[in-house]
């Protein structure tokens with residue numbers, strides 16, 4: 001939703017309702033990332049009009065301070081950055097509290113964090129989010145090393161009989177969605193590619209098709 005037209009937000013919410021599976025909301029605090037995006041007034045407004053689940057991606061310091069409020073306000077999925085937590089125990093506790101509050105708990109890593117850092121949380125997180133650009137800005141170019149990170153996480157999980165969904169966020173488009181799907185990702189976050197296309201509804205339909213092909 002970072003790529004939405006905030007002057008005509010309702011129109012873009014209806015578009016997402018009509019063709020996509022989830023609303024992905026990037027919440028930035030100007031501290032963990034240099035940018036500030038939007039907070040509760042905007043995400044609450046989206047929650048009211050959304051007919052699909054809300055996926056809140058926290059790009060903030062102290063995620064434990066706000067994660068549960070997003071669950072209370074309607075988020076079905078809440079993820080936070082492993083880099084934003086002091087250690088693995090802290091991250092585990094936040095994952096647990098999100099789940100206890102009734103949402104799916106996700107753990108995110110930026111492109112400069114080795115994927116192995118997620119391994120201790122396999123079995124604990126409800127989904128993993130691999131950033132394919134650096135968190136904090138929309139419209140960045142996709143980083144190709146993402147494929148390898150996804151497939152390494154996927155095979156690590158397969159060896160252990162775990163099937164946690166992998167989400168990918170940043171520069172996802174028709175150019176790379178098929179390869180990302182083949183690498184093992186199953187939740188695709190796309191902003192600019194969809195919102196800037198001539199027909200967002202057709203674009204999403206083509207993205208779905210690209211995962212089957």
Ligand code: ZN
Pocket residue numbers: 024025026057169189
């Ligand atoms: Zn995101």
